[in-house]
Amino acid sequence: MTTYGQWTTNLAESVWQDATSHRTALIEHSSGRSYHYVELKQAVERFAAALRPRLRGPDEVLALVCDNTTEFVVAYHGTLLAGGVVLPLEPLGTPDEWQPVLERCRVVHVVAPAKVWRQLSALPAAASVRSVVLLDDVSSDDLTVGWHEWLNGPAAAAAPAAGDERPALLATSSGSLGLPKQIVLTHRNLVSNLDQIGAVHRIAADDVVLATTPLRHIYGMQMAMNPTLRAGGTLVTVRTPFNIDDLVEVIETQKITVAYLVPSILAELARRGGTGGRDTSSLRLVYSGGAPLPANVAQSCARLLGVPVVQGYGMTEAGCTFAPPDGIPPVPTSIGKALPDTEIRLVDPATGLDGETGEIWVRGPQVSPGFLGEDGTVHGLADGERWLHTGDIARRERDGHVTIIGRIKQLIKYKGHQIAPAELESVLLSHPDVADAVVTGAPDEVAGEIPVAYVVLSGPVALSEVTDFVACRVAPYKKIRSITAVDRIPRSAVGKALVHQVNDVGAGGTR
Known part of the structure; x- marks a missing residue:
C-alpha cells in the first residue's frame, strides 16, 4: 500500500496550514454572511486560545450543538487545535436523548444556543460542565460566556495539540444493531481519510462547494467541509429544511461547482423533470451520499443538470471507503472502487468465504478504533485481524467497480x-x-x-x-x-x- 500524506498531524493543522489567502472560505447562503480565509482561520485560533487554558487534562470533551454555520466550523476546528475532543450533538434532539450521551462522554465544555443550554443545564450530566459558550451571546452567569466575548481574546501563538492516535471526534452512529453509539475517530483516522479521498476526488481552490448535509455527520464533514477548506475552496452552507427550489436557487446564485446531496433531493429533482429555468451551468459534479441512489434517479438528474451524478460509500466507523474516481464515466448504481490504502473483502455471510459477492469487510487507517462504552473505555469494532464487518452486501463487477445490493444490518x-x-x-x-x-x-x-x-x-x-x-x-x-x-x-x-x-x-x- 502507498502512504499519501503525513497522518500524524492534528486534523485542524492539516486543514488550515495553508489558509493565508483573502479568498472567500465560507458563505452562509441563508444568512448572507461570508468569511475570508484569513479571518476564519483567526477565529479558529482565537477559539483555541480561549479553550486551551480551560482544559485540565488530555482529551476533554466539548459538546457542540450547532447547525451548518460558521460557528460550527470555528468551534470544531478550534477545539481540535487546542487539544479537545468534539462531540457533535443533534440540535433537534431532546433532553432524553442527550442525557446518556453527555454522561457517557463525560462532557465538560458546551457550545450551544441559550435555549438548548437551558435544556441541557437541567440534566444530571450537566453537573460536570465547567464552561459554556452561548452562540446567541445571551450570557447570564459565571458559567456561561457569549460567543463574541469568547472570541474577543488574542489569538495567542501556540503549537497545535498532538494528533496521530489521539481522539478527535465522538461521532454518533447507530451501527448495525443496538442503540446509538459514540464512535471514536482519531486525528489519524480523519487525516488519512482526507488524503485517501483526495487521491481520487479533487476539490480545487476555484471550486464553490455546496454542503446540504449536516457538517456533524461524516458525509458532510469529510466530503464537503474539511476537503474544501483544506483545498482553499469556498464552502457554501444552507439552512434546513431544504427542497429542490432551494437547491437550484443556491446553485445559480452562488455559482456552485460541486454539490454534495442526498438521494431524496435528487429524487425530487428527477420527478420535477427540470430546474425551473434556473441556470445550473456552473456545476461540474454532483455527489450523492447517505443512502443508496437509484440508477434511474442518477441518470435522470445527470441528464437534467448536464453533469456526472455519482455516489460513494462510507460509514461513521470507517469514513469514506469507496468512491468513483474523477474523470471516469459514472457506472449506474456503482459506489466506485476502494480508496487507496483501503483493503476490502466480500465475504459470504453463510460460508465465511471470500468471493465476488458478499458482506463488505474493510481494513485501513480510516477505520475507527471503536466506540465509547458506558465505563468510558473504547470497545473495538473490528475483528482480531482488524477487519470491520460493515453489514452491507455488495457485488464486484468485472471492471472492479462495486455495487451495493442489500444489507444485513437493520439501520x-x-x-x-x-x-x-x-x-x-x-x-x-x-x-x-x-x-x-x-x-x-x-x-x-x-x-x-x-x-x-x-x-x-x-x-x-x-x-x-x-x-x-x-x-x-x-x-x-x-x-x-x-x-x-x-x-x-x-x-x-x-x-x-x-x-x-x-x-x-x-x-x-x-x-
Missing part, C-alpha cells in the same frame, strides 16, 4: 439520517399501554426509507397517541411514520424479532 436511512430501530423500540416500550414492539424500515420514494412500527397493545389506547408519545421524545426525523397493532411479534428462540413474519400475524388496527 433505517431516512433522507440521509440514520435511525436505529432499537432506539425507537425502547421508546415505544416505555409507553404504559405497549407490551411489545418492533420497528423496521419501509421503502419510500422520497425519503428512501421510513420508520414503521408494529406494536402489541396492553390497554385501550389510540395508535395516534402512541406515535405522538414517541414524537415528543425523539428528533423530528426519527418519528414513526406508520404504526400497526398486531396480536403478537413473532420472535426466534433467542428473542430476535422476525420482522419478515410480522405481517402474517393478526392485525388489530393500523395507521
Whole structure:
C-alpha cells in the first residue's frame, strides 16, 4: 500500500496550514454572511486560545450543538487545535436523548444556543460542565460566556495539540444493531481519510462547494467541509429544511461547482423533470451520499443538470471507503472502487468465504478504533485481524467497480439520517399501554426509507397517541411514520424479532 500524506498531524493543522489567502472560505447562503480565509482561520485560533487554558487534562470533551454555520466550523476546528475532543450533538434532539450521551462522554465544555443550554443545564450530566459558550451571546452567569466575548481574546501563538492516535471526534452512529453509539475517530483516522479521498476526488481552490448535509455527520464533514477548506475552496452552507427550489436557487446564485446531496433531493429533482429555468451551468459534479441512489434517479438528474451524478460509500466507523474516481464515466448504481490504502473483502455471510459477492469487510487507517462504552473505555469494532464487518452486501463487477445490493444490518436511512430501530423500540416500550414492539424500515420514494412500527397493545389506547408519545421524545426525523397493532411479534428462540413474519400475524388496527 502507498502512504499519501503525513497522518500524524492534528486534523485542524492539516486543514488550515495553508489558509493565508483573502479568498472567500465560507458563505452562509441563508444568512448572507461570508468569511475570508484569513479571518476564519483567526477565529479558529482565537477559539483555541480561549479553550486551551480551560482544559485540565488530555482529551476533554466539548459538546457542540450547532447547525451548518460558521460557528460550527470555528468551534470544531478550534477545539481540535487546542487539544479537545468534539462531540457533535443533534440540535433537534431532546433532553432524553442527550442525557446518556453527555454522561457517557463525560462532557465538560458546551457550545450551544441559550435555549438548548437551558435544556441541557437541567440534566444530571450537566453537573460536570465547567464552561459554556452561548452562540446567541445571551450570557447570564459565571458559567456561561457569549460567543463574541469568547472570541474577543488574542489569538495567542501556540503549537497545535498532538494528533496521530489521539481522539478527535465522538461521532454518533447507530451501527448495525443496538442503540446509538459514540464512535471514536482519531486525528489519524480523519487525516488519512482526507488524503485517501483526495487521491481520487479533487476539490480545487476555484471550486464553490455546496454542503446540504449536516457538517456533524461524516458525509458532510469529510466530503464537503474539511476537503474544501483544506483545498482553499469556498464552502457554501444552507439552512434546513431544504427542497429542490432551494437547491437550484443556491446553485445559480452562488455559482456552485460541486454539490454534495442526498438521494431524496435528487429524487425530487428527477420527478420535477427540470430546474425551473434556473441556470445550473456552473456545476461540474454532483455527489450523492447517505443512502443508496437509484440508477434511474442518477441518470435522470445527470441528464437534467448536464453533469456526472455519482455516489460513494462510507460509514461513521470507517469514513469514506469507496468512491468513483474523477474523470471516469459514472457506472449506474456503482459506489466506485476502494480508496487507496483501503483493503476490502466480500465475504459470504453463510460460508465465511471470500468471493465476488458478499458482506463488505474493510481494513485501513480510516477505520475507527471503536466506540465509547458506558465505563468510558473504547470497545473495538473490528475483528482480531482488524477487519470491520460493515453489514452491507455488495457485488464486484468485472471492471472492479462495486455495487451495493442489500444489507444485513437493520439501520433505517431516512433522507440521509440514520435511525436505529432499537432506539425507537425502547421508546415505544416505555409507553404504559405497549407490551411489545418492533420497528423496521419501509421503502419510500422520497425519503428512501421510513420508520414503521408494529406494536402489541396492553390497554385501550389510540395508535395516534402512541406515535405522538414517541414524537415528543425523539428528533423530528426519527418519528414513526406508520404504526400497526398486531396480536403478537413473532420472535426466534433467542428473542430476535422476525420482522419478515410480522405481517402474517393478526392485525388489530393500523395507521
